[in-house]
Amino acid sequence: MDLDLAQVRAFVLAAEELHFGHAAEELSISQQALSKRIARLESTLGRRLLDRGGRGVRLTEAGQRFLGPARQALTAADLAVAAVLDTHRPLRIDVWGHLYAPMRTLARVATGEPQLELGHGRDLPSVIAALLHGDIDAAFGRVHAPLPAGLTHRLVRLEPVDAILSVEHPLANAPTIRPAQLRDSVLWIPGALHRLDFLHRFAESFGIHERAEGANLGLDHFLADLAADTRRFSLLPADVPLPPRPAIRSVPLIGPTPLYAWSLLWRGNGGHPPPDALVSAFVAAAEHNRWLEYDPTRDWLPERNSVDAGVSATSRGAQPAGPTSQSRAQVKDQAGHRRA
Known part of the structure; x- marks a missing residue:
């Protein structure tokens, strides 16, 4: 079965807004045209995706199952178009966790990268939504929840x-x-x-x-x-x-x-441009600055199991350096070193 992406986009916007008028306005079409697109999609699938009643718009069980893969389909389509028409735009990256000043870490890696367009997300859920919608290409902050299908993250500090x-x-x-x-x-x-x-x-x-x-x-x-x-x-x-x-x-x-785990987050099905260069820069910085030193006998991480795997995956030939005899006070005065 071939899906009409215009119909899929109409459904996704209606599902996110839970309001046909707002979704139609976002697409610059009439509410009637939006309803027809969604009705044709439901007819193609043989399932009702949205319930429209006096209490507003609600996702059906089938609609809930369809929403995630539908977003991924739209993202893939948008990336395909961007790959042909927009090959030179900057990598759009958001940061979150602003009280913990994520820019001070990103700046040490992104200096000299003129093709970055930086933004500020409110929190992890809002950044995930922006990634899924294709509004940004990558993000930097602490990942602390199971990620939706299609997103990838790499521990970097x-x-x-x-x-x-x-x-x-x-x-x-x-x-x-x-x-x-x-x-x-x-x-x-x-x-x-x-x-x-x-x-x-x-x-x-x-x-x-x-x-x-x-x-x-x-x-x-x-x-x-x-x-x-x-x-x-x-x-x-x-x-x-x-x-x-x-x-x-x-x-x-x-x-x-306690250790705070910083990660780079992006769409696993690729971005435009792909974040490969930024990932490589983070890996090099982590090795040089010893950002991935971790000893479970002396360190605490809320996400220990995933970080254990992440350190191994992120190091890839650049294993974290072993313990040193420095004091924590010395470490704070030496910006290139992770810890005692």
């Missing part, structure tokens, strides 16, 4: 995480902190905890039951709220540059050291 706390916090003057020592503290969360997977899993793993949530209004606001409460703490990657603020301390975590 494991970054030690420090505890950030007020100078009046009882542990502020400690040279290092063990995560278990934070059980009597309050985890400060810049957003809803269920949306911040790394902090959520850290709290669950180390028995930190007191949490305080607030809006993510940027790093300065985040640090000011920490300084205002002597029991609060949060986590930031060790080499995130902090503005001068005498009321804040950054203390290395050990026993175990």
Whole structure:
């Protein structure tokens, strides 16, 4: 059976908007024309894909099954057209996890790459949607959920995480902190905890039951709220540059050291242009800077099993260097090295 891609596109937009008027406006056609396209598609498939009733538009069971593969079909078609008509446009890449400053890592790899067009995604779900829709070609951030079919990610950096706390916090003057020592503290969360997977899993793993949530209004606001409460703490990657603020301390975590896993994410069926050069640049940077050092006896990762496999897959002839005798304080002063 041959599918009409115009009909498939009409269905996908209606399924995403759950509103025929909005979907028709997106396609610059009438609502009647949109309805006819979807009706012809349903006739071809012999299945109803959308229920239209007084309670709005809803996906049927068949529609739910069809939606994912339909998106992939449209992406493949768009890539085929782009490969012929638009061979010189930049690679469009989004980043997410903005409080953890993903641009500082990307900038070390992408410098000298004039064919990059950078954007900012809100979070992983929004970036996944942009990839599936073909709005972007690749993305960079922490992958923490099963990915939809058609997407691929590659682990490129494991970054030690420090505890950030007020100078009046009882542990502020400690040279290092063990995560278990934070059980009597309050985890400060810049957003809803269920949306911040790394902090959520850290709290669950180390028995930190007191949490305080607030809006993510940027790093300065985040640090000011920490300084205002002597029991609060949060986590930031060790080499995130902090503005001068005498009321804040950054203390290395050990026993175990939490690691934040950064990945490059893209469509597995290829992009335009393909991200091969960017992947190669990340692999080279990971080897040179020892970004993939990982010892399960001393490090903590919420996604340990997938990262175990990812380190092996990502290294490919460039295995991470072994442990060194440096202190965590030395590591923070040497930007090229991952950890002690």
